[in-house]
Amino acid sequence: MEAKIALAGNPNSGKTTVFNALTGGRGHVGNWPGVTVEKKDGAVKGHPGIIIEDLPGIYSLSPYTPEEIVSRGYLINEKPDVIINIVDASNLERNLYLTTQLAEIGIPMVIALNMTDVVEKTGDVIDYGKLSEELGAPVFGICAVNGRDLRLALLADKAIEMKGKNPPKAEGCFSEKTEAALRKIMDLAAKAGIAESPRFYAVKLFERDKEIKLSLPPEVSEEIEKIIQACEKELDDDSESIITVERYDRIAEIMKKCVKLNDAGGLSASDKIDRVVTHRVLALPIFALVMFFVYFVSISAVGAWLTDWVNDSLFGEIIPGAVSGFLASVNTAEWLNSLILDGIVAGVGAVLGFLPQMFVLFFCLAALEDCGYMARIAFIMDRIFRKFGLSGKSFIPMLVGTGCGVPGIMASRTIESPADRRMTITTTTFMPCSAKLPIIALISGAFFGDSALVPSSAYFLGVASIIISGVALKQTRLFAGEASPFIMELPAYHMPRIGGALRVAGERAVSFAKRAGTFITLATVIVWFLSGYGFDLKPAEVDSSILAFIGRGAAPLFRPAGFGSWQAVVASITGLMAKENVVGTMGVLYPGDSLASAMTPRAAYAFLVFNLLCAPCVAAMSAIAKEMNSKKWTAFAIGYQCAFAYAAAVIVYRLGAIFGGGI
Amino acid sequence: MTLNDAPLGKALTVLKLSGDGPLKRRIMDMGITKGAEITVRKAAPLGDPIEVTVRGYELSLRRADAANIEVSEKPE
Structure with missing residues (x-):
């Protein structure tokens, strides 16, 4: 059957x-x-x-x-x-x-x-x-x-x-006057050829539902409008309200007949939990504690431990060892060895290294969602975040983004308003993730005597960029319009279901891994080729590679920001594969201590600003593409990030000239 | 008075909803209709949004939207 x-x-x-x-x-x-x-x-x-x-x-x-x-x-x-x-x-x-x-x-x-x-x-x-x-x-x-x-x-x-049996009884839900009007509308619609779901259409026509597109002749529509207006006048309310109110009245009647409420009173367990969790004073500290716990478990503790293992052991030794052994045994060409080991295994490995962190994080988020706390996060944080065109739930992606942008972006899925979600996805990677820390350390060490001000300014820059972007983008046509209504059910708390949370985490991790097999592989192969080959298609050092040529061409663009050297541009491009590559490339292109004399401190800081804010690594870009689920919005997000990073770098460089004197 | 300035914990009756369009419909769909009983439970730690009990469940809405809902205190 x-x-x-x-x-x-x-x-x-x-x-x-x-x-x-x-x-x-x-x-x-x-x-x-x-x-x-x-x-x-x-x-x-x-x-x-x-x-x-x-x-x-x-x-x-x-x-x-x-x-x-x-x-x-x-x-x-x-x-x-x-x-x-x-x-x-x-x-x-x-x-x-x-x-x-x-x-x-x-x-x-x-x-x-x-x-x-x-x-x-x-x-x-x-x-x-x-x-x-x-x-x-x-x-x-x-x-x-x-x-x-x-x-x-x-x-x-x-x-x-029940297939083929009678549908439920729907007549008699509303007051006699409304039912009479609905009957008249149904007759008119039937004459105009509406055969299926007559009562549904009659109610929708009565409500003046704009999404119902029936091709009714104009005189029938006019007739229906007259019936609606007569009924509205008689019941002294608009038709949509009449339907809603009478529907709830009918339900109240059903409730009275069918349900015996236990009026013993007292607070339910859920009420008791909620009293503490959303308490005036305690709510924010509890929230901070929960967030710290999620962050600690997924990014610092279990997740980091697993990720380190995947990066250093699995993709650092085990797989490259096995693969190079295999390649040697079948005696492949050197360029193919390099493509597979330095390109694909290194690139995809860097991405798959995020998987354990993502899995642990998604498990925590699914458990928070399932137990009912996620709705309370929105309740607690809404006031702050809606000012910047974000949702109360944007906090989680941004916090997670300080560990890694990829799960951060994917965590935005819990935000239900599309505009809020897009805004969150676009701005999450402004937070310095752990792969950007080496860049910060490099610049801070080479130019600023390891000043602690540099890392803290990076976080400040991230938060400021999110706020500025939120406020500014809200003014544009793309994100403008009615603030998304915040009318949200606060579901009763219950114990999270471990099995369900594991299933969610597994599904998301798998869907990300699938992407790593396609888009990310392609992107890493391209960067590998550009940085390892010259125009004669022969292997070359980075400084005579195609990438260096591109860098030389693009360098003048960055002169207004102070770091218009091809080396800096090439480093930024290799950073697209993984942000920490910026450090490696800079090391190759500026051997020894030559970096410190290659640019002024304020140019170096502008370079840092650009790399912190511009398009993230391919893994994060792929996460953006996945969550936006639209080419247009993905292009917008990445374009916006690059433009914003460029503007910020230029501004920082120019302001540095004014306030910092000649440094 | 409106739901925005209603006292906490008091049983209230919804008198009237102003405004129109999707927002009003959404408020009504969630059970806040003329004649419904509603109680303001609390405000979020930062003062906004608020949490109400209506038709036996908990709902949160912003103060700006609550200001569109006219209520009166239910006689004891």
Whole structure:
């Protein structure tokens, strides 16, 4: 048997957990609203012909968020055979708001009340039979966190059985006056040829939904508008409000009939946690502690230990040793040896070295998301970050970015507003990452007597660049427009699910590793070739390579910033492979102590500024491309970073001339 | 009074929502509709946004948006 089943429900309703349980497959378990923005499908365990589509978590079928539009489009255009509506039983009233809207589409539906264990703990009693009667659809209680819950299999069987059966009852949701208006609209639409989902379309027409594009004759549209206006006048409200208010009134009525609330009172465990975690005074120190812990574990401790091992042992000795041994045994040409060892193994190794850090970090973030703290971070930090056009959650990418920009950029995925996310991705690498520290040390040592002011100024520069960019870009057309609404559910806390967090971390790490195999390999091979070969296509030292030629051509461009030497330009370009390469290249091109006399300190500082802010390494650029998921936005981000770095370097150099005298 | 200057911990009733478009719809979709019962729980440590309880769950919104929601204290 074959069938298409759509899984629909609110964010945080445990929809993805149900999806994973039913398909036995992979999925992302999270607590942050809007985590499953991508479409995801899979076959039901034991029923290869039954495909489940995991729709993004939504609160409503209104036309305002991308998730809502995607879900609506799927339900209306793809016409799944059955909808499984996942409902958070511990949050029934608001979840049923979506249920009553799904019922209007006219597709057979099964309602799964999830998190029944939470309800049992609070002592509330839900009458399933009565609820099923009121909603006109079968109702199941499940507990998806417990993957062995036998009721999950029953749910799947019931959903398959519902194919071709009656859709839920949707009539009678609204007041008699509204229902009368809807009936009239339905008649008019039917005459104009709207045959499918008549009630859904009638409600949407009544709401004057702009995304509904039915080709109705103008006289029919006029007639409908008259009906709406008459109803609005009679009920003294706008049509959208009438529908929303009456829908919630109907739900309140259902709640009264079907749910016995336990009024024993007292604070739930979640309330108690929240009292401490978002406490006026304690919130910020706790936040700092959590952030320190995440940073420490993923960047400094476990992650760094694993990354060092991958870099120094795996890609430093084991693999190069094995590969060169193999190459020697098959007696390959020298240039091929160099390409494979110095180009591909070195380049890809540098990138894959980030994987352990990323895995640990993603695990921590997924656990934070899952337990409900991520939403509180946005709650605590919103005030500060929205001034710069960023989200409260931008803090995490930036903090992580001080360790490594790649996981930093990828951590931006938890930000749900596209504008905030793009802004965060564009500015995260302004923070000096650990690979930039050697550059800072080099300049500080050669020109400033190892002054501690140089490293601290680098962090200051990073923060200032983010703030300036945020404020400035917000003024442009690209990022302007209405501030993204911050109306966010604060989900109840619960224990994070280790399995789910591991799965998320694994998926993200794998998807990054796949990229390393393509884009990054290509980029590293190009840089390897340019820096190792001359125009005669024969191996050459760096100073007679193609790259040196490019450097000589581009050097005058950097004269306004004081470091217009080809060596500095070449070093910056090799830095695109990995930032610490800047140091190595400078070492080759300025042997011995010649660096200190090659440029003035302020030119050297301008050079540092440029390298700290310009386009990051290929791994980070690849992460930008992945998270932006758009060529245009990727090009914008990298172009902006380079332009900003150039401007900052010129300004620093010129200001240095004014304030610093002749240094 | 508006939700922005409502006292903490008091049961309130929503009287009216001003504004229009996506923002108003979003507020209504999340359960803040005319006649709904709502309680302001607390403000974030830096004073904004605020956290409210409505229809049995916790919701956070900015003060600027809360100022569009007119409420009255529920009689005891």
